Amino acid sequence: METFDWREKLFESLSFPTLILAPDMTIVAASKRFLDKHNYSKKQVTGRKCYEILYQSEAPCSQSSCPLRLALIDKKGTSSIKKTKRPSGEEVYEDRVCSPILDEKGEVGYLMLSLRDVTKTKLLEIEIQKTNEFLKNIIASSTAAILVADMKGVILLMNQSARELFGYSDKVAVGTSIAEYLYTPGGARSIMKKLRSPDYGGVGKLYTTEMTIINSSGEEIPVEMTASIIYQDGKEVATMGIYNDLRPKIEIEKKLKEAERIKLEQSNKMASLGQLAAGVAHEINNPLSGILIDASLILEELDEDSPIRDDMQNIVVDTHRCKDIVKNLLAYSRQAETKRELFNINDVIEQTFAFLEHHALFQNITIKKEFSSSMLTCEGDKNQLVQVFTNIIINAAHAINGKGNITIRSSRDKPKGKIYIEFSDTGCGISKEALPKIFDHFFTTKEEGKGTGLGLGTVKSIIEKHGGKIKVKETSPEGTTFLIELPLFKVTETTPI
Ligand SMILES: Nc1ncnc2c1ncn2[C@@H]1O[C@H](COP(=O)(O)OP(=O)(O)OP(=O)(O)O)[C@@H](O)[C@H]1O
Ligand SMILES: [Mg+2]
Structure with missing residues (x-):
């Protein structure tokens, strides 16, 4: 019977590239798989140190990462994974399993080192770790x-x-x-x-x-x-x-309610102020008329060169001004009584100009009217809307300061059911600071005696009472455009018009 060295056959049949080492890490044998994988001949590796062949290094690996040293001390099989580079530059993970071969005295005679390529498993593990980390981060943040x-x-x-x-x-x-x-x-x-x-x-x-x-x-x-x-x-x-x-949401809701309550209180205050103003205005109106008539009569009778003529003239002018203020206050307090009638907005604008045209303020101002030819039927209180347009146009004239243009455009959007009226002037514009306040009652930038600051506040509440809106469409040092939006009255077959 032919005998064969089964030890050698056993060594060669191991599935992983394997080295047999002396305790001083000198390679004494290398399996065929090892030689094939690393492209070495038996001669090239035998007698060399393992680190020279495996890692092209002149010094042994660190104690902690070397499974051979552990196996030498513990005399037990050990393993550790090492990331290493192949001569081709490819990065691989190797599981280095080391088993000590003990002699009769129980001392380590040789060491067997198997090198297993675990790159695929390790990369998968890293990938799973990264995904886990990512998911953890999502939850954490x-x-x-x-x-x-x-x-x-x-x-x-x-x-x-x-x-x-x-x-x-x-x-x-x-x-x-x-x-x-x-x-x-x-x-x-x-x-x-x-x-x-x-x-x-x-x-x-x-x-x-x-x-x-x-x-x-x-x-x-x-x-x-x-x-x-x-x-x-x-x-x-x-x-x-x-x-x-839910606490922040509840807090905001509480604040909103509080703001609404304050607003309501404020509008109640404004309503009583309106009543007070109406009372005062009513009381002052008659004596003012008396002063105006008497002062005008005295003025008429004074000689042209009378020394008190200028003073008398001032009394008449200032009394007129007082009457204007009283008229504003009365208008402001009368807003509650809104009449309901149907009219064409274009007619109301024309009517406003009929009042204003002869005012000295408009002598050097060009008025341009770009009216829609369609019916701009609106339902509401005509007189209140005359007051709205008067306030806006007088404001525009003040902003122009004597010379410039005022353009009024009217149009409608039938499907949306809206009437649009724009008032553009070539005046001084509204400053950034004043813009949020112009609709507030008693806000004015005009010098004392020239403005009460009630004009736009009154305008806004009248427009809102008519179901409309008013805003500053644009403003710059070249001029200002106010845009009013009113509901277009829907004419039905039964509506008399
Ligand atoms: N067309 C405009 N151009 C520039 N500023 C304007 C214009 N319209 C209004 N303003 C600004 O808005 C302020 C408030 O206007 P509002 O009509 O309410 O009061 P007023 O004109 O000052 O006083 P009142 O109208 O009661 O006599 C004005 O003082 C002015 O600063
Ligand atoms: Mg005004």
Whole structure:
């Protein structure tokens, strides 16, 4: 029977590239797989140190990363993974498994080193680690509070927002069974009941629901939560809750309500101010008329060169001014009584000009009218709208300061049911600071005695009472355009017009 050295055959049949080393790391044998893989001949490796051949290094590997040294000390098989570069530059991960071969005395005679290429597995592991890390980051950085507990109520995960909301640190909460204490009594049970019912988003799900949680200091916090059961192989393994703190929303709602209350109080104040103004205006109107008539009569009778003629003239002018203010106050307080009639807006604008045309203020001002030829039927109080247009046009004339243009455009958008009226002037424009305040009552930039600041406030409330809107469409040092939007009256077959 032919004999063969089975030891050598055994060595050659190992599935991984393998080296046999002396305790001083000198290579005494290399398997064929090793030689083929690394492209060496037996001669080239025998007698060389393992690190010279494996890593082209002149010094041994560090103690901690060398499995051979450990095997020498422990006399047990050991392994470690090393990232290394092949001469081609390719990066690989190698699992280096080292088994000591002991002699009769139990000392390490030789070491067997198998090198296994685990690059694919290692890269996959790194990829999974990265994905895990990414998912963890998403959960950690979510602004919604996320909490996961197992079926016994032991906390498994609490992200940063949840820690802030519930007031627990990771150390205290994770691993302890506190889930039940995070809700008002019976809360946790009710969530579980809903989660298992098909009625709240399907079995295993709970759609957004408002409830109260309790933080670590015992404070009750209103939240909006959604929850779900996590299943593994069809079995319930955990529950996950996502919470949004409702306190900021409730705070904003409270502030809004408070603002509305203040606004209402303010408008009540304005209403009583209006009544007061109406009373005062009414009382002052008659004596003012008396002063005006008497002063005008005296002025007429004075000689041309009378020394008091100028003073008398001033009295007449100032009394006229007082009457204007009184008229404004009366108009402002009378807004409550709105009449309802139908008219064409173009006619109302024309009527306004009939009043204003002869005013000295308009002597050097060119008025351009670009009216729509369609019927701009509006329902409301004609006299109040005359007052609106008068205030806007006088403001424009003041802004122009004597010379320039005022253009009035009217149009309609029938499908939208709107009438548009634009007033453009070539005046000084409205400053950025004044713009948000121009509709406020008593806001004026005009010198004392020239403006009461009631004009635009009155305009706005009349327009709004007619279901319309007014805004500054544009303003610059070259001029200003006000845009008024009013509802276009819908003519039906039964409407008499
Ligand atoms: N067309 C305009 N161009 C520039 N500024 C304007 C124009 N219209 C209004 N303003 C500014 O808005 C302010 C408020 O106007 P508003 O009509 O309410 O009051 P007033 O004209 O100052 O006084 P009143 O109208 O009561 O006599 C004005 O003082 C002015 O600064
Ligand atoms: Mg005005």
